[in-house]
Amino acid sequence: MIEILWGASASEGAVATLESYVSGIRRAIQPGQTKTGPLRTANSGYVLDPQLVDLDLWDFRQLVRSAGQASPADAYPLLLKALEVSAEPLLGFELVADWADEARTRHSAEKVAAQIFAAETAAVLDKTDEAIHWAQAAIRSEPLNERAWTVLVTAYERAGLPVEGLSAYDRCRRLFDHDLGCAPGPALQAAHLRLLRQRAEGNAELSEVLAALLYLGERLDGPKRQPHAAAESRRMHENAGRVLDSFLQRVRAAV
Missing domain, CATH: 1.25.40.10 (Tetratricopeptide repeat domain)
Structure with a gap:
């Protein structure tokens, strides 16, 4: 206990000081019960029974x-x-x-x-x-x-x-x-995406922009389309690009 309390700076009178501290604790938590209270002397040390004291x-x-x-x-x-x-x-x-x-x-x-x-x-x-x-x-x-x-x-x-x-x-x-030099994890990113959708629900323009971004994101990560779908894919790409370009031009003008 002396090592924990004072370490290398413990004085020669550390034992007596510790005993006086324990005596003060006993007076506070178990007046008149030095032998039967929660803090007892045992094996040249002290035992504190947590069941008998409110910590x-x-x-x-x-x-x-x-x-x-x-x-x-x-x-x-x-x-x-x-x-x-x-x-x-x-x-x-x-x-x-x-x-x-x-x-x-x-x-x-x-x-x-x-x-x-x-x-x-x-x-x-x-x-x-x-x-x-x-x-x-x-x-x-x-x-x-x-x-x-x-x-x-x-x-x-x-x-x-x-x-x-x-x-x-x-x-x-x-x-x-x-x-940390990193981005938030998947759970936070998913919550972020849901919030973006929630934010865009009441704004038709934002909904179109978000839909375009989601489409382009899926195309970057998803599987390639079959050749017979190439024309439709190009059309959707062009449409998404026009939506984003129009939105960004209006943002620049507003700024």
Whole structure:
């Protein structure tokens, strides 16, 4: 314990200091029960029985574990309670010890995973505003977490907010390109395409442009047409090209 707390900087009086710390903990959590309380001396060391003391980190992990075994309707309240328990910084009073930094880093990853779990569960329950909230919270902590971005973009899609969803996808794409040198994965790209279609539904011109792009994309990736279909293929190519060319000319003029 001394090595964990102070490492090489431990003084000669470290044992006495540690014993005084333990004594203070005992007074706080088990007044008058030094032998039967949760913190006991054993084998020249100490044993803390988690069943006899209320620890917020223990509660957080138990709640998340229980949520993972429950239905979405039952899991969501458990996740909300877990995230409420973890609202305060872990070991906020211990600012310099390496062991505390390691514990905070580990707990931060657990908390982000719980936020994403809450966002996904809220989406299943059609609580799209809450799904967006928890996905955004996870992204603030881990901007390169693709799972969090996927939940956010699909939540905007389900909420009927294609503009916000497209904006979120664009932020994700730029961030991944800058920091990772790659594009978002297939799930995010599929959500992006659905949002484009949703955005174009109320605009005939955008619908034509999107249809042209999709057709040309399929022709680039898909199998070649049979010779007897060559004339029809050329006609569709020319038509798609005219749609895109007309659209781009109007964009240039507007700019």
